[in-house]
Amino acid sequence: MNVIDEQILGSFRREGFQNLTKIQKISYPVISRKQNCLLVAPTGSGKTEASMIPILSLLENERARNSHFVEDNAIFVLYITPLRALNNDVHRRIIDYAKRRNLDAQIRHGDTTRTAKQKMVKKPPHILITTPESLGIILTQEKFIAFLKHLRWIIIDEVHELIGNERGTHLTVSLERLQNLSTHNPVRIGLSATIGNLKDAANFIGGTDRKCSILVDNTIRNYDIDVKYLKGSISNAAKFVFNYLTDNKIGGSVLLFTNTRDEAEYIGTTIRNQNKIPVEVHHGSLSRETREETEEKLRQGLTGIVVCTSSLELGLDIGSVELVIHYGSSKQVSKLVQRIGRSRHANYKSAKGLIIANSGDDELECLAIINRMKKRSLEIQNTHTNSLDVAAHHLVGFVMSTSEPKNLGEIYRIIKGAYPFRELAFSDLEQCAVLLDKFRIIKYDPNSQTYARRIKSYKYYFENISTIPNMVKFEVLDVIRKKRIGTLDQQFIGEFGERGNVFILKGTQWRIVSVDENKLQVNVEQVLDLQ
Template sequence: MKPRKPPALPQPLTDWLRGRGWDWFAHQLATFEAATAGRDVLLCAPTGAGKTLSGFLPALADLLANPQRTRGLHTLYVSPLKALAVDVHRNIGRPIAEMKLPVTHETRTGDTPSGKRQRQRVRPPDLLMTTPESLSLLISYDDAATTFAGLRFVIVDELHALMGSKRGDLLALALARLRTLAPQARFIGLSATIADPELARDWLCGPHGAIVRAPARVRPDIRILEPDARIPWAGHLARYAMPEIYQALTHSPMSIVFVNTRAQAELVFQTLWQMNERGLRIGLHHGSLEPALRRRVEERMAGGQLDCVVATSSLDLGIDWAEVALVVQVGAPKGVSRLLQRIGRSNHRLNEPSRALLVPTNRFEVLECQAALDAVAHRELDGTAVRTGGLDVLAQHIVGTACASPFDADRLYAEVRTAWPYSELSREDFDQTLRFVADGGYALKSYERYRRLALGEDGRWHLTAPAFARQYRLNVGTIVEAPMLKVKRRRQYLGMIEESFIEHLSHGDTFLFAGQVVQFEGLVDGVVMVSSTTADTARIPSYDGGKLPLSTHLARRVRELLQHPRQWRKLPDDVGAWLELQQQRSQLPGMDDLLVESFKRGNRFYTVAYPFAGRQAHQTLGFLVMRRLKRLDRRPLGFVASDYALVFWSMRRPGDLYELFSVELLGEELPDWLHDTPLLKRTFREVAVISGLVERQHPGHRKTGRQMSFSSDLIFDVLMRYEPQHVLIRAAYQEAMGGLIDVGRLSDVLNRVQGHIIVRELKAVSPLAVPLMLDIARESVARKDAGDWHLEELEHALLAEAGFEEGVPA
């Protein structure tokens, strides 16, 4: 039997494309052929390769071929960002409008008005652009089976950004439900930066899905900024480079300045605005800003009404602004894939090179930027992140399933196992999660508020009260941010800020927010009231969100760079001299060893280790080392961790450093440390919120962070005492070990370096340790509100001690 020949592309689509001077790419046709032949497909294509049109091509062709079909939801597009859903809606609207296609297309996100959301359930559009959270809501309604009955295509964009997160768990479960509701639907995955396409294909489509690979785009034009000023030893604010950054922006018709944290976005925006002598139109975009403000920036950027946007990862993915001529990355990129994703926003076309400028904020970041450049030149990507599905997310999904209709436990278990993150889920874990959803478990079953499900006479589980459906829909999602408060100036809401930051403010204090200096007036009904001010100094809010981890691949690239002095010619002269002096005074970290330096300064003993395992793993190592030193009566005083190294200090010599960094440290210190710190309680709070045990919102009001913490802490104490094996306690352990403290990565490092720990006893600080010593002083200065003069004096002294002849502050 001959294979069925896929239908030809409708002529209107081809005529429209050629009318714009384009033609179909081979990977677009291959995606179309696979999907129309009835196969799920993953398209791996670089930015600017027409991925979005590739994904929608089978859907548009099917709509054109069947003009008399019954109206209803035909294609579902899922993106990780609201901004991306809105942008895709705008972009796919152009061919629809220009070809006068009888196709309706709409977005559905958390920003969609309630009236429109209700209408979409009754009269859904042909094409719907949404997010994982909104999809979970859609499948939780009792008319979900009707809504998705005619679904033909499901497009998942930027797949790599979802696979390694709890949002990915939630999406995978929702997609498993869609396969049950709409078995005829074909799944199309899109991604620009997948290192392991087979794994990504299996995650979305299963092993029988097709993989289409587009050719690599033109090699990007990336360079590292070489400023007139010397590169700082420490810090993350890039003040030294702002004049050069501003000059680069003035020579580009449209630019995006990416930063790694929201606080950094505020500072960079404010600095550029203050030096804006040429009147550039500059916007600000990050996740804490009010949605209306973010949308206004997106619309102005798309309409060519801005010259530059300062943004965090809120604009990383997929935004198709071909007019962007330059991307500036302030701070090290932390990952090769992330860097390619960001610079792909520049010249968003396959046949034009992206232009990017990397701006390291300190000397270690110079090494990271150069390592990233080398990886891009060799077309390398970071490994694809995957995870085992969280039981708290499963609990949320079970509730959502019951909201739609009563379910049979055996069938739901089988369905859940078709979701890749839950493919190894045991029946025991499923049943324990189901029992928790039903009555809270052994320790909580006597409380009526936790009895959400009951087993009916027909053997199916159903909701015990409609109120639980309302509660689910108000609290759906897996993003549990730090407790936030709305910021309001007169009648205008500016965005959200962390509650912990506001707790330290007094009336009249100034801080930087939404790109301006504002004055704190007080808290009114849980809202932060601010006013405009003429003050030019401000406290900078420190957001927990947005701190990006250093990828394992890029860390290894940095180590490789350190091993090859010939490669140092690419580095600025002062950075190359820094590494050469390190070789003379101590040595450089090797590929598979652990360099540990120790020296005495004043009456304190300092130890510096260079695992290159990322900040989270180093912080965990620091806490464990502190605990061990305290037990040994070495009088530990503190530690500072960076992405590259850990430094700790004590009043007494730390003792046997080979033993201190043994693998046994994890088994002997980690369990007790976890129980003695608030970390597990913090993790449990997130798990409790996601699972529905603690609600973020009630009808009419939202709980404060303090209220949620109080509730979850009480429940945590009860469960630890009476039911320590409760499914949520286990979920909290799993989340803490994998995410917040990165034990897996730390364990890998410690196991790798056993027998390869190199200890150097030094008479003074090493050149490589100077930035870390300045980080210690910087934190001390911030706590004591001291002046910069203290840091300048210390820098001068440290450079002299480390062997720099000039001893002059950078």
């Protein structure tokens, strides 16, 4: 063992990790040698620490031995996560690790205030935690581009959430742009709990013609899962859940996953009305404050049920969960692994789960998924290759921070470095440039094969920064408590948004007081007497 590896192990011990998990043991020698790698391990195995603690130790070492180490106006580490909730959770842990080494860690995503963003421009953090969309914005800002020249490490969390969609495809080009900006040849580290096609995932992280080590914790975790076929309505399912918890003497925190937000609201309200057991609801349409309140209750050891959707599926630190219930089939092996794996993940205890099937077909599907789970047979997630809408968007992104023309051939070389674009033909990229020129978004010269930005470049780029379909949302405001509750879709407001109508959100009934279509705001009051 060399000196650097010994220093990394010392860093683990100082952070309280006396006994490393398997993924931590096998990954730190690879990370210390600055090799691209993909870490795959079960939920709760310390993947975040497996990547961050060695990196922080290496930065400490570099600062100590390099007299020319640039510390101001420099971003050393980018930590990219697909969900803003994951940003907040990861930030809480990383900021403590960084502070103890006199390093600054900050977060930037859609919920970050303008004041906080302005402070980052004046004094950037050494470690920036962000989302793929916010990274796309950062790459257009001249000052951030200067900060990123010092970038050494890029961590991509929950890789399986990105590999099979255009959001991930967009991120791979952003990674190539970072590679082109930095003077330090950044090392890329991917983290995931469930991936079926490891080689494609490694190429997705590393890029075209780059090596990426695949490090897998093959520890087989046991799953103790009951499947119950239950006839009847959701009301019957709510009664069954309460009786199951009582009969099996299950206390502590229980997660109940549903496949839709409507189901989550209905089940949450029904259980709350039928029993005195504490019930919380957690999904993406609730406000950030409401979601964070529920997450904090889980961390503090809530005794009760949290009814949720995929919003609690990924690697949030939500403390100890005694049981995971799934209403209906998860439809995918990887989803069931993620969700049931949230239970009892300390010290690799057997995960405890209950699936409530609401039809005979559903029950058969659940049993088939569990069978595949035991065989570790996960779905293959194919990358979106040659997505020309993504390529066109990045074409514009390259010229956002400069008035100087860009050479299309040079941009083609960078984009083709991204694994999903490894087979992209130059003629296809040039057609994107011609089309953008036709709509006066860029100015393209086919003779010199160069292009430059126009005024419309800004509008096009920022309006299309997200590959997630945009839906008009109305903010729901409790007029009594002056508190934001969550959001409702425009279609729902169009069909049911009349004054006096009652709907369910956060497992609670609300009466519409007024709808302000100009402000996209629904003013409500809580219904206290349930008839």
